[in-house]
Amino acid sequence: MERQDAEWPRACRTAVVVPVLKDWWLPSAEYHQQLHSDGYGQLLKRGFQLSWEPSAGPCYVCEQTKGKCSYNHRGEFVGCLCSDGSVRTSDCRHRSSKKKDITYMVSAISALYPxxxxxxxxxxxxxxxxxxxxxxxxxxxxxxxxxxxxxxxxxxxxxxxxxxxxxxxxxxxxxxxxxxxxxxxxxxxxxxxxxxxxxxYMPNGSLNRFAFGRNSEGEKSLSWEKLFGIAVGIAHGLEYLHRWCGTNIVHFDIKPHNILLDQDLCPKISDFGLAKLCMAKESIISINGTRGTIGYIAPEVFSPQFGQISSKSDVYSYGMTVLEMVGARENISKNSETSSKYFPQWIYENMEEYCLNAGGISADNEIVRKLIIVGLWCIQLQPNNRPSMTRVVEMLECREGDLHIPPQSLLC
Missing domain, CATH: 3.30.200.20 (Phosphorylase Kinase; domain 1)
Structure with a gap:
């Protein structure tokens, strides 16, 4: 959206991402046929029309005075947080009888602005x-x-x-x-x-507690279904950082220690101290010095001979994290005969046997196999051979039988 009117100084010149509910799709037979064949993703890519009238309603007055609009849980405008710190309600007075709505407004503003x-x-x-x-x-x-x-x-x-x-x-x-x-x-x-x-606060601490067979307190390990859900959640978080948050963010330190788990074991990416902010269309990133953690750093981050630094560097770290989640590193480190091998190489050579032993039942075997294949794609030596995080999400959501093992192009 872009507004060029001279009398409107705050022209919108940036893309706005909004959720679209499936109930909003037109109920025509042709549209449903497109939906069935192409899926929601393709329909969204084709675009849809939005209307916006900035001069309508009390929010216009609020913004003209450099305030911030706020709405209650019913979507009704309840007031304006003024630039001087005071609060004006919907009738433009500083005082309001809608105490509940003002409380909601202040709470909402606090959630948006730390x-x-x-x-x-x-x-x-x-x-x-x-x-x-x-x-x-x-x-x-x-x-x-x-x-x-x-x-x-x-x-x-x-x-x-x-x-x-x-x-x-x-x-x-x-x-x-x-x-x-x-x-x-x-x-x-x-x-x-x-x-x-x-x-x-994250009551379940970091993923590092659960990355291997048993957590640090000796409790039972997470089920393969839970671990898979965590892997999918991390992928969604990285896709958002790389693609959907306006100023794109490359994390540069993805590892189990920096994935926190809430009370429902929902993963949250944390620790952005090494992160790099870049413009939405910027694909190549310039950094000063190596950043990240040994074992998870993409090859191009410490040596330009492997390629250019980009969001694909996070993809590599994600792949190493996923392989660690399935226990590959732990398994090989316990075996004295193979401990000198690079563990992704060991996975290539022993994949079928490992999936069978680790998964046990067929459903878990499929999860383990899918995680390993996705992990191996993510740690390809050349950044261009790695999938984007959007593609990673698609791979995790497809059938395991639709995935194939990538060529063995790994860091030795």
């Missing part, structure tokens, strides 16, 4: 950093709770030599994202050298 906290408030949320959840090269994570009782994870980045670059990378990345498979940033602290990031 709150800025002082360092003193961060200490209060974490009870002076009393409950440590984990520590790594990125910093230390503590459990905390908001005034409404909601649990949160508070990350205090390390004081590194990058002068806060990783912190700003993560803040800039997550303030641009909103997806079920990307961790939600609820707030942040930026007070001189004191910095903190406040996320939604």
């Amino acid at each position: 709150k800025r906290y002082t360092y003193s408030e961060v200490k209060t949320l974490t009870e002076s950093f009393a409950h440590k959840l984990g520590k790594g090269g990125f910093g230390t994570v503590y459990r905390g709770s908001l005034p409404n009782g909601r649990l949160v994870a508070v990350k205090l980045p390390n004081n590194s030599k990058d002068d806060g670059q990783e912190f700003m990378n993560e803040l800039a990345s997550l303030m641009r994202t909103s997806h079920v498979n990307v961790v939600t940033l609820l707030g942040y602290c930026l007070q001189g050298p004191k910095r903190a990031l406040i996320y939604e």
Whole structure:
């Protein structure tokens, strides 16, 4: 959409992605025939018409005063958050009798725009950093709770030599994202050298706990069906980052440690400290120095002889993560006779036997085989031979029998 009227200074010059429900399709016989043959994806690619009238309704007045419109759960305009911080309701007064709607509006705005906290408030949320959840090269994570009782994870980045670059990378990345498979940033602290990031709390920790046969607490491993669902969720999250979030984001550090699991084991991509933001049409990325984790870094990231750096570098890391999820690395490391081999090569040589032993029943065998084939495609040596994350999602959703093993072109 693009509006050229001279009297409208805030012309829309960017693409807007909106969900389209299947109930909205025209009920004509011809349309249903197209839907059956082409699927929703092709119909969406053909496009559909949207109408937009910016001068209609109270939101126009709100935007003219540089405010932010808000709506209640019924889709009704309930007020305007003004540039001076005050709140005007639908009748343009500062005071309103619709207390419930104003509460909803403030809550909705808070969800869209992460709150800025002082360092003193961060200490209060974490009870002076009393409950440590984990520590790594990125910093230390503590459990905390908001005034409404909601649990949160508070990350205090390390004081590194990058002068806060990783912190700003993560803040800039997550303030641009909103997806079920990307961790939600609820707030942040930026007070001189004191910095903190406040996320939604993930009760099941990271995927690293479940990547192999048993998690770190000795509990039973996840079922193959659950692991497959996690792999699909990560793929959807990466597809969103690479394609659908406006300013495209390449993560550069996909690995089990950076995939968090909520109470329903829904995966959330986290830790955007090494992420790179790029224009929507930018395919080749320039970075300073190698970034990522050994074992998951794409070959082109540490040596240009393998190709150019792009979103396909995340695809490689995703493939290594998937192969680790099926236990390939763990299996080969326990076998003294084959431990010197590169584990994807071992998978090529022992795939049928491994799928049978790991899967057991036929349904699980099919899942294991599909994950391995997708993983092997993702770690192809040349970036151009790897699928996009959109294609990865399609591969995961198709029948296992429709997939074929890629040529053996791997990093030795």
